[in-house]
Ligand SMILES: Nc1ncnc2c1ncn2[C@@H]1O[C@H](COP(=O)(O)OP(=O)(O)O)[C@@H](O)[C@H]1O
C-alpha cells in the first residue's frame with residue numbers, strides 16, 4: 001500500500017469531483033456494456049441473466065455453435081470499417097497537411113478567416129450536411145451535371161450508395177478533426193528552423209524529412225487518432241451515403257440495438273471495437289510515454 | 296587554415312536594392328543601393344539601428360531573400376543563382392534556431408549528416424567543433440537543457456562545422472547578459488582569427504561593433520553611411536547620423552566668422568568656437584562635433600581666452616572613473632563633457648570653463664551634416 005503525501009491528498013480531494021463524474025458517466029456505462037456482452041439475449045430485447053459466451057463466439061465466426069456455418073463476416077466488417085477509417089485518415093491528412101502550411105503562411109486576418117471556414121460546418125447539423133452531399137452525389141446531382149456539361153462523361157456516374165460516397169462523406173465530416181491539431185503544430189513550427197536546415201546544406205526534401213516532419217509529428221498523430229476512432233464507429237455516414245451496400249461496424253451495432261434488439265450482441269461488438277481501438281492507440285501511447293517531451 | 300593569402304574582394308556586393316511592401320501598402324527600402332567589398336579574413340560588422348536592413352542583407356547573402364537588382368559575388372562567382380543549401384556560407388541566427396527535437400550532438404552534426412559524412416569522422420568533427428566553442432561533453436543533452444550562453448555556443452559550433460568560407464552572425468549576442476556578452480565578444484573574435492575566415496557580424500550595439508570589428512559598415516535606412524575602421528568611424532564620422540549613432544557627441548551648427556591660416560572661428564548661436572580650418576570660408580554653414588572626453592575642465596584663470604567654452608553645470612553624474620557633466624552654454628544649448636572624477640567636487644549651478652584642442656573638432660560642411668537634421 002502506498003502512503004500519500006499531504007500534497008497528493010490535496011490533489012486527490014481536488015480531483016475527486018472529476019473522478020466521480022467520469023466514474024459514473026463514463027466507466028459506469030462501459031461496465032454495464034462489458035457485463036451485458038456476457039449475458040443471454042432476451043427474446044424481445046433486454047437480457048436474460050445467464051452467462052452466455054456465444055456473443056463472442058459469433059463475432060469470431062462460430063454463430064450459436066449449432067445451426068450456422070463458420071463465418072467470419074463480423075470480423076470482416078470490423079476490418080473493412082478499420083480500412084475505411086484508415087482511408088479517411090490518410091485522405092484527410094493528405095488534404096490537411098499541405099493546406100495547414102499554406103494557411104500558416106498567410107497574413108493573420110486571412111488565417112483567422114480560413115480557420116473559421118474550416119470550423120464552419122460545426123455550426124450546422126451533420127445530418128443536414130450529409131443531405132447536401134446526397135444532392136451533390138446522386139445521379140441527377142451537381143457533380144454529375146457539372147461533369148456532363150463539361151463533356152468529361154456522357155452517362156451519369158453511379159456515385160451514391162457506394163464505398164466512394166461513404167469515403168467522401170467521412171472525409172468531409174472529419175476534416176476539421178484532422179486540420180486543427182495538424183495546423184497548430186505547423187503554426188508552432190519556427191520558420192527559422194527550416195532556414196537553419198537549408199543553411200546547413202539540407203535540400204528541401206531532407207529538410208522536410210529531418211526537421212519539418214518530426215517537428216509536426218505530434219500534431220499529425222493527434223489528428224490521426226482524433227479521426228480514426230470516431231470514423232471507425234461512425235454509422236451515420238454509411239447509413240445515409242452508403243445505403244444498404246456498405247455496412248460498417250457502427251451500423252451493425254446500431255442494428256443490433258435498435259432493429260434486431262439483441263443487446264448483448266451489440267454490446268459485444270462494441271467491446272471488440274473498443275479493444276481494437278485501444279490496441280491501435282496503445283502503439284502511440286507507449287511511444288509517447290517513452291519519450292515524454294515529444295508529445 | 297589561415298595560411299592562404301587573404302583576398303580583399305572576397306565578398307563583393309554591387310548596387311544591391313531590395314524593397315518591401317508593408318501591410319499598410321507603403322514601401323520600405325530595406326537595401327537602397329549597397330556597395331561593399333569584404334576581405335576573406337575580415338571581421339566586418341554591420342551596424343545600424345533596428346530596421347535599417349541588416350537582417351535583410353544577411354538573408355540575401357544566405358539565400359533566404361532575393362534582390363530586386365544588384366549582384367553579389369563570393370570569391371568571384373555570383374551567389375544569387377544558388378539555393379541556400381548550396382551556398383558556402385553559414386549563419387548563426389538571432390535566436391539560435393537550434394533544432395529542439397535533436398540533441399546537441401545531432402544539432403552540431405546536422406550539416407555533416409545531411410552531407411553524408413561517415414559516422415567516425417562526423418563524431419570526431421562534432422567533438423572538435425564543440426571543443427572550439429568551449430563546450431565539450433554535452434552531446435547527449437537537448438537544447439532546452441542548456442543555458443542561453445551555452446545554446447549560443449552550440450549555434451556557433453553548428454555553423455562552423457561545415458567549414459564555411461564565411462560566417463554570417465545576426466545579433467548573436469543580443470540575448471545574453473552583459474558579463475557573458477563581453478566574454479563572448481572576445482571568444483568570437485578569437486574564433487574568427489583561429490578559423491581565418493570572414494565573419495559578417497550584425498549588431499545594433501555600437502560598443503560591441505567598436506570592440507570586435509576590423510571594419511564597421513554603418514547602415515541607415517538601407518544605405519551605407521560610412522565604411523571604416525572602428526577608429527575612423529568613432530573619431531572621423533562621415534555624417535551627423537554616424538556621430539549621433541556612435542558614442543555620445545556634442546554637435547553644434549554654426550556659421551564661419553573668420554578663417555585664415557590653420558584655424559577658423561565659428562559662431563555657434565552667439566558662442567565662438569575655434570576649430571581647425573578645412574578650407575572654410577567666412578559665411579559657410581558647418582556642423583561641429585566634439586566627443587565629451589575631449590573637453591578639459593580648467594580653473595577659470597588658466598584658460599587662454601579663445602579655446603574655452605563657458606557653461607553652467609546642470610548635473611554631474613558619477614560613472615566610475617569619470618564624471619559626466621551635463622552643462623548648458625550661454626546660448627542655451629546643452630553640452631556634455633567627461634571629466635576625471637578626481638577633479639570633480641562640482642555643484643550644479645556652478646559656472647565652468649571647458650577647454651578644448653581646436654584640432655579635436657570634427658568639421659562637417661553644411662548646417663546639419665549629411666545625416667538627420669536636428
Ligand atoms: N518580409 C518582409 N516584409 C515586409 N517588410 C519587411 C520584411 N522584411 C523586412 N522588412 C522591413 O525591411 C526593413 C529592414 O528590416 P531588417 O533587415 O529586418 O532590419 P534590421 O535587421 O536592421 O533590424 C524594416 O523596415 C522591415 O520592417
Ligand SMILES: [Mg+2]
Pocket residue numbers: 349350
Ligand atoms: Mg534584424
